[in-house]
Amino acid sequence: MIKQLHLRIPPIIAHDDNSLSDYLSAELGVPRHEITGIRRVRQSIDARGRQIFVQIQVEVFINEPFLKFKAKELDMKNVSAADPVIIVGSGPAGIFAAFKLIELGFKPVIMERGKEVSARRRDLAILMKQHIVNPESNYCFGEGGAGTYSDGKLYTRSTKRGDIERILHLFVSHGADERILYETHPHIGTNKLPQIITAMRRTIIEHGGEFHFSSKVTELIIENNTCKGVKLASGGTINGTAVILATGHSARDIFFMLHRQNVLIEAKPFALGVRIEHPQALIDTLQYHCNLRGEYLPPASYRLVHSRKNSLGASTGQGVFSFCMCPGGIIAPAMTNPGEIVVNGWSPSGRNNSYANSGLVVSVDEEDFKPYAHHGPLAALYFQQAVEQKAFTSGGSNLKAPAQRVTDFIAGKTSSTLPDNSYFIGTTSVHLQEILPKSVNNRLREGLIAFGKKMKGYVTEDAILLATESRTSSPVRVPRDKDTLQHPQIKKLYPCGEGSGYAGGIVSAAMDGERVATKIPE
Numbered sequence: 001m002i003k004q005l006h007l008r009i010p011p012i013i014a015h016d017d018n019s020l021s022d023y024l025s026a027e028l029g030v031p032r033h034e035i036t037g038i039r040r041v042r043q044s045i046d047a048r049g050r051q052i053f054v055q056i057q058v059e060v061f062i063n064e065p066f067l068k069f070k071a072k073e074l075d076m077k078n079v080s081a082a083d084p085v086i087i088v089g090s091g092p093a094g095i096f097a098a099f100k101l102i103e104l105g106f107k108p109v110i111m112e113r114g115k116e117v118s119a120r121r122r123d124l125a126i127l128m129k130q131h132i133v134n135p136e137s138n139y140c141f142g143e144g145g146a147g148t149y150s151d152g153k154l155y156t157r158s159t160k161r162g163d164i165e166r167i168l169h170l171f172v173s174h175g176a177d178e179r180i181l182y183e184t185h186p187h188i189g190t191n192k193l194p195q196i197i198t199a200m201r202r203t204i205i206e207h208g209g210e211f212h213f214s215s216k217v218t219e220l221i222i223e224n225n226t227c228k229g230v231k232l233a234s235g236g237t238i239n240g241t242a243v244i245l246a247t248g249h250s251a252r253d254i255f256f257m258l259h260r261q262n263v264l265i266e267a268k269p270f271a272l273g274v275r276i277e278h279p280q281a282l283i284d285t286l287q288y289h290c291n292l293r294g295e296y297l298p299p300a301s302y303r304l305v306h307s308r309k310n311s312l313g314a315s316t317g318q319g320v321f322s323f324c325m326c327p328g329g330i331i332a333p334a335m336t337n338p339g340e341i342v343v344n345g346w347s348p349s350g351r352n353n354s355y356a357n358s359g360l361v362v363s364v365d366e367e368d369f370k371p372y373a374h375h376g377p378l379a380a381l382y383f384q385q386a387v388e389q390k391a392f393t394s395g396g397s398n399l400k401a402p403a404q405r406v407t408d409f410i411a412g413k414t415s416s417t418l419p420d421n422s423y424f425i426g427t428t429s430v431h432l433q434e435i436l437p438k439s440v441n442n443r444l445r446e447g448l449i450a451f452g453k454k455m456k457g458y459v460t461e462d463a464i465l466l467a468t469e470s471r472t473s474s475p476v477r478v479p480r481d482k483d484t485l486q487h488p489q490i491k492k493l494y495p496c497g498e499g500s501g502y503a504g505g506i507v508s509a510a511m512d513g514e515r516v517a518t519k520i521p522e
């Protein structure tokens with residue numbers, strides 16, 4: 001017999017399958033040895049009250065052979081001799097487009113400007129230790145895209161459960177822990193992602209797909225308003241049945257290329273702000289209402305939103321929100337060029353660092369880009385770049401991030417000292433209002449004051465703000481037809497993923513890759 005149950009139990013019981021089996025044996029009045037296995041279907045933490053509970057949906061196998069979990073495998077053919085489809089970019093959008101193309105009988109040919117995972121790791125070490133940014137190989141560029149050395153949180157606002165499960169199963173069949181299938185807030189961790197991405201590449205190649213690293217695309221081959229292939233920085237050309245453009249939001253040269261080639265692009269609102277960091281122990285205390293988290297709970301996270309209201313009490317859409325929160329994490333230097341500062345966050349699978357960081361951003365729009373309006377569809381991009389460059393010079397022109405204590409930011413004064421933090425390269429005390437546009441600065445201050453009221457203790461001397469969190473979304477949209485998903489002017493060109501403005505995050509970029517690939521045979 002398999003019994004389905006919904007439980008609300010203390011973390012000490014939910015923590016491992018042995019204690020859970022003991023509990024179920026007592027609860028169900030079934031001898032312990034008759035429980036042959038437990039499968040967790042859904043699991044979340046309820047930290048709303050003083051006492052913390054874990055809510056679990058489980059299947060209990062009683063006197064029944066336990067069926068071990070098996071990730072769903074894709075039905076993939078060998079496509080080495082099939083029609084080639086060029087995918088520019090090996091991020092989540094590109095990789096998942098490649099899997100889908102193989103299922104559909106096309107040969108994915110992935111062109112990636114960066115290096116494969118292991119070589120990329122060396123460039124990240126050079127960035128951290130020697131403070132040298134390689135414009136082709138960094139936290140955003142290289143095998144697996146911005147997803148490889150990311151935090152690997154796999155939540156999305158999308159409600160298409162079937163599609164999400166497909167993506168999660170593919171991660172599991174390439175080495176991710178099966179916990180990601182049942183946890184409400186699944187997370188892989190930076191230490192595990194590189195092996196998973198490597199395994200995915202191997203599967204794609206085994207089925208006849210191709211990967212070309214250090215192959216930067218510099219031009220689209222367009223004839224009679226149809227995209228026929230791409231030209232590379234090396235001088236070579238590659239032709240294909242179609243081109244999927246999945247280059248992420250940091251590939252500014254791709255936006256310049258499209259503009260130069262008269263391919264329609266549009267400026268779009270994007271998110272801009274700072275990264276905030278607290279001691280993890282403080283966030284645990286605030287979220288779990290305890291002095292010490294203990295061993296049975298994961299490091300606590302949070303999600304905060306403050307919406308500005310107009311005089312009628314309606315939201316103005318100018319809110320402040322926390323984004324990409326990394327419990328037990330590290331603040332990463334995510335710039336793609338020398339001369340700019342961009343920060344982001346990651347955490348290892350165990351989330352065992354002593355800091356908790358999160359993006360804290362506001363949405364900026366054409367009102368903010370006005371001074372750059374003469375750049376037309378690149379106005380938002382130039383605005384973004386100018387803020388990042390200002391942060392670089394303010395920080396001391398040496399990749400140190402400009403920073404301020406949260407309390408000083410609110411009080412409007414420069415910090416005389418800065419708290420310890422996880423940004424390895426170092427921080428420089430700066431009044432952040434010198435870097436951030438006034439409207440962003442004001443909204444962040446208002447948001448922080450509101451967050452301090454919602455979460456007492458959040459505004460503290462021990463919390464630090466680092467600039468700039470500027471790459472959470474793309475400043476450019478590459479338009480596409482809503483039915484064919486092709487560019488409205490250029491046939492067989494498929495804008496895809498976060499860079500083209502159709503995704504935000506790993507899972508949504510992966511789903512967009514699949515969605516676009518599905519349109520290729522039409």
Ligand SMILES: Cc1cc2nc3c(=O)[nH]c(=O)nc-3n(C[C@H](O)[C@H](O)[C@H](O)COP(=O)(O)OP(=O)(O)OC[C@H]3O[C@@H](n4cnc5c(N)ncnc54)[C@H](O)[C@@H]3O)c2cc1C
Pocket residue numbers: 088089090091092093094111112113114139140141142143144145146147148149150151152153154155215216217218246247248249250251253254324332334344345346496497498499503504505506507509510
């Ligand atoms: C440090 C960090 C932490 C993050 N944490 C999370 C998280 O926890 N959860 C989450 O959902 N999201 C996270 N993100 C965001 C997430 O990584 C992105 O949303 C996602 O990777 C976007 O996927 P994509 O395929 O659209 O683009 P990308 O992943 O950006 O991939 C684009 C690829 O295109 C390549 N490329 C660019 N230009 C060219 C060219 N001219 N020729 C050839 N190749 C080119 C790039 O090298 C890159 O590999 C994080 C990002 C960073 C940087």
